[in-house]
Amino acid sequence: MVVREERADAARNRTRVLEAAEELFARVDPASVTMEDIARAAGVGKGTLYRRYPNRDAVAVALLDEHERRLQERLLTGRPPLGPGAPPAARMRAFYAAMADLLDQHGHLALAAETGAKRFTTGAYGFWRAHVGALLDDAGLRRQRGALVDTLLAPLAPEVYQYQRRVLGISRARIVAALELVAEGVFARAPEAVKKA
Amino acid sequence: MVVREERADAARNRTRVLEAAEELFARVDPASVTMEDIARAAGVGKGTLYRRYPNRDAVAVALLDEHERRLQERLLTGRPPLGPGAPPAARMRAFYAAMADLLDQHGHLALAAETGAKRFTTGAYGFWRAHVGALLDDAGLRRQRGALVDTLLAPLAPEVYQYQRRVLGISRARIVAALELVAEGVFARAPEAVKKA
DNA sequence: GAATAAGCGGACGCGAAGTCCGCTTGCTGT
């Protein structure tokens, strides 16, 4: 074959690294995990680890990617209210709930991959941005579309969600309820949201 | 005197450090500034710097503190709509506008002091939390008070604001307009906001 | 102007990042 496949030992090491990293991020503070930690836990050398992943964030992104893709799929082609078909306000509420699920289940990965300003460059932020922007358009909320998108996405920052859950001890349900209240409030101000159908 | 005053050389070095740090944070990427950089720029040794500030964040916090205190004063005893007297929705809008001012003028310090999860422990987050909580109480929005506070504060994270301003190029006015739209939307859902006067 | 201790500052140890290169090993063609 012209295009070389991945060598067997390389594939074995890839899964070793990902499994070890997933376990590490879940067990200890994700921010304190070093590349050496991951290499040691995976039983590979540092050079091997760096060959595929330039830094710790990239490892976490690789792990998170799969889960984020699945949600993206549901947003694009899934059933309402998450997928197309429902009114924008309802879709926004469903999106918030789904993101809260993601953060609940994979918060340790999100903290390792998308903390601080990295959130905007790394990972799926662009996709979430486009999705919420489209919902605002559907609702006729053109006026502050640009800034409003990021404002609505801000509470989904991993550190905000984890602070509410872990430090303040607020339940997932209550956080979602607060997010939905914001969604309702904003989308209720749409001039002609009812014009839809 | 029993209580020793600060020695003259110590006072001199304190101002040297603060002035040099302010200039550094403004000129280069705040995240890349090291303690050695600050010490060198201030013309003092590392030991001297560490004597007063345990890390880079503490230096930025010291610089930011003064500005934040001034805003806190205005929130507590200033004139409406920022201070007491105006309806909670109006006060919330004024608070958003004032925080946007703060982030516009001292964003470089905020980025150095309150990035990521540090935002919740360092600095004035507790104060902002109490203030917004009180506004929600005034508006009769008791239901999701706990989670709603952090949700409403999330878009004021320094990295979010800077992303909107610098990367997306959105004007301060447009960001404030989006924030105000959120404030209006949420406070309009108050069951008995009118009961106030 | 001597005594005192607060303050100074740079050398140093530590640990993580990231690179480099000689060795190993899986794969291919004969």
Add this chain to the structure above:
DNA sequence: ACAGCAAGCGGACTTCGCGTCCGCTTATTC
């Protein structure tokens, strides 16, 4: 089967920032 090859491996090494430690300096007091 096995020889040749390059993809892949891994750990030693360099660099860099953090934070500490301790002998020296100097402001202050009497």
